[in-house]
Amino acid sequence: MQVAVLPRSSIGKKALMAVTGAVWIGYLVLHMWGNLHIFQGAESFNHYAEFLRTVGEPVFSHAQVLWLIRIVIVAALAAHIWSAWDLYLQAQRARSTNYAVKRVVQANYASRFMRIGGVVIILFVLFHLAHYTWGWVTPFDRADPYRNVVIGFSSPVIVLFYLLALAALGLHLFHGVWSMFQTLGLNSRRFDGFFRGLAVFVALVIPIGFATVPLAVLFGILS
Amino acid sequence: MRLKLRIWRQKNAGAEGKFVDYNLDGVSEDSSFLEMLDLLNGHLIDRNEEPVHFDHDCREGICGMCGMVINGIAHGPKAAITTCQLHMREFKDGDSITIEPWRAQPFPVMKDLIVDRTAFDRIIESGGYISVNTGQAPDASVIAVPKTQADRAMDAAACIGCGACVAACPNGSAMLFTSAKLAHLNSLPQGQTERFDRAVLMVNQMDAEGFGGCTNIGECEAVCPKEISLDFIAMMNLDLLRANVMGKGKR
Numbered sequence: 001m002q003v004a005v006l007p008r009s010s011i012g013k014k015a016l017m018a019v020t021g022a023v024w025i026g027y028l029v030l031h032m033w034g035n036l037h038i039f040q041g042a043e044s045f046n047h048y049a050e051f052l053r054t055v056g057e058p059v060f061s062h063a064q065v066l067w068l069i070r071i072v073i074v075a076a077l078a079a080h081i082w083s084a085w086d087l088y089l090q091a092q093r094a095r096s097t098n099y100a101v102k103r104v105v106q107a108n109y110a111s112r113f114m115r116i117g118g119v120v121i122i123l124f125v126l127f128h129l130a131h132y133t134w135g136w137v138t139p140f141d142r143a144d145p146y147r148n149v150v151i152g153f154s155s156p157v158i159v160l161f162y163l164l165a166l167a168a169l170g171l172h173l174f175h176g177v178w179s180m181f182q183t184l185g186l187n188s189r190r191f192d193g194f195f196r197g198l199a200v201f202v203a204l205v206i207p208i209g210f211a212t213v214p215l216a217v218l219f220g221i222l223s
Numbered sequence: 224m225r226l227k228l229r230i231w232r233q234k235n236a237g238a239e240g241k242f243v244d245y246n247l248d249g250v251s252e253d254s255s256f257l258e259m260l261d262l263l264n265g266h267l268i269d270r271n272e273e274p275v276h277f278d279h280d281c282r283e284g285i286c287g288m289c290g291m292v293i294n295g296i297a298h299g300p301k302a303a304i305t306t307c308q309l310h311m312r313e314f315k316d317g318d319s320i321t322i323e324p325w326r327a328q329p330f331p332v333m334k335d336l337i338v339d340r341t342a343f344d345r346i347i348e349s350g351g352y353i354s355v356n357t358g359q360a361p362d363a364s365v366i367a368v369p370k371t372q373a374d375r376a377m378d379a380a381a382c383i384g385c386g387a388c389v390a391a392c393p394n395g396s397a398m399l400f401t402s403a404k405l406a407h408l409n410s411l412p413q414g415q416t417e418r419f420d421r422a423v424l425m426v427n428q429m430d431a432e433g434f435g436g437c438t439n440i441g442e443c444e445a446v447c448p449k450e451i452s453l454d455f456i457a458m459m460n461l462d463l464l465r466a467n468v469m470g471k472g473k474r
Binding site: 006008009010011012013014015087090091093094095096097098099100101102103104105106107108111112114175178179181182183184185186187188189192 | 302
């Protein structure tokens with residue numbers, strides 16, 4: 001009998017998804033909190049952007065911590081996507097014939113939206129990188145992040161796309177946060193209400209926190 | 224009652240199946256769903272046609288033999304019952320009813336509405352037992368079992384292995400079944416010795432049979448005639464994670 005069932009079983013892949021998802025939730029909280037510095041004004045926000053490169057000095061040299069975080073989140077995202085894809089293929093094989101009539105009894109919309117929602121989020125992440133890291137979409141000046149944000153969100157179409165992506169993120173988090181505890185075996189009837197509540201909290205706070213910035217630009221609060 | 228039935232007909236495991244429409248008149252609303260199919264089969268036999276084959280045994284909702292997907296829901300529209308406990312009063316005169324077999328790669332259709340569920344037997348064989356010495360029957364209550372654990376083991380042991388969880392799961396996952404069988408023994412003192420080996424062995428077999436993974440959507444729990452809880456899946460996940468840390472599963 002072999003020992004290491006975990007890496008090959010669907011449960012191991014799910015556990016990997018749970019852990020990498022948790023890494024991303026941690027990153028999103030930091031990113032969202034950092035974004036809110038924009039409401040303290042251009043100088044404070046640009047100073048915060050510079051801090052992201054100087055953080056950890058002199059132990060770490062310029063932008064080293066930033067790159068460490070980038071490597072961790074890209075690796076986590078890659079593992080998350082690989083697991084999801086592998087589990088999707090396994091599910092396709094297991095249910096190779098579909099029903100002529102199929103009704104959903106209790107599964108909520110968020111839980112059935114996970115795979116499509118994940119694709120929406122990946123597409124958004126790519127656009128977001130092109131928008132604010134590489135500066136391909138709107139006029140971009142690396143030295144003035146505040147101005148980049150204001151110009152970047154001057155188009156209602158871009159703002160709408162951000163809001164849609166955040167809605168997809170909210171749904172993904174609503175099922176994902178609860179699912180994380182279930183997958184890691186930490187859930188039980190006693191704690192179910194707490195984890196469901198936590199999922200609602202996270203699924204609201206993160207997207208709303210992010211949405212304040214594009215909305216503030218769109219309504220002229222930031223200029 | 225008058226019904227329009229649309230039933231999956233398939234000659235054998237190798238044949239191509241198809242839906243066949245039947246009109247059935249004179250169905251009593253007090254009859255069970257299987258009695259309704261008996262009535263149809265009576266007419267089919269009178270007409271020298273092949274009757275619709277379906278699994279059934281006790282017709283009391285406790286054996287786990289019967290099961291079909293009725294209008295898109297495993298075991299039909301009423302929660303927490305098997306197909307045999309579904310009565311025609313749940314339907315209206317003139318209703319159309321689509322009846323399909325369980326659909327999953329590890330559950331091949333053998334004929335009409337009968338699927339081969341021996342994959343479940345092999346999961347049980349792989350670890351769903353405890354090793355004890357035979358001999359004289361032990362005295363009652365020698366091993367104290369706390370009430371909460373006894374209750375949890377009983378809740379898990381209520382699983383009758385009908386396969387509705389697999390049928391309802393869009394991933395064709397057998398996690399609810401396997402976790403119930405694990406939780407049943409893993410909740411009791413007698414099951415502790417082999418607890419983590421059991422988790423590894425049964426999950427291994429479950430994967431080898433070709434079942435899908437769990438996406439925690441809960442459709443299995445919703446159609447389960449014995450209301451087996453998703454909690455057991457969480458328990459199985461944790462046991463498997465711990466078993467791997469401990470390097471269990473060797474024999």
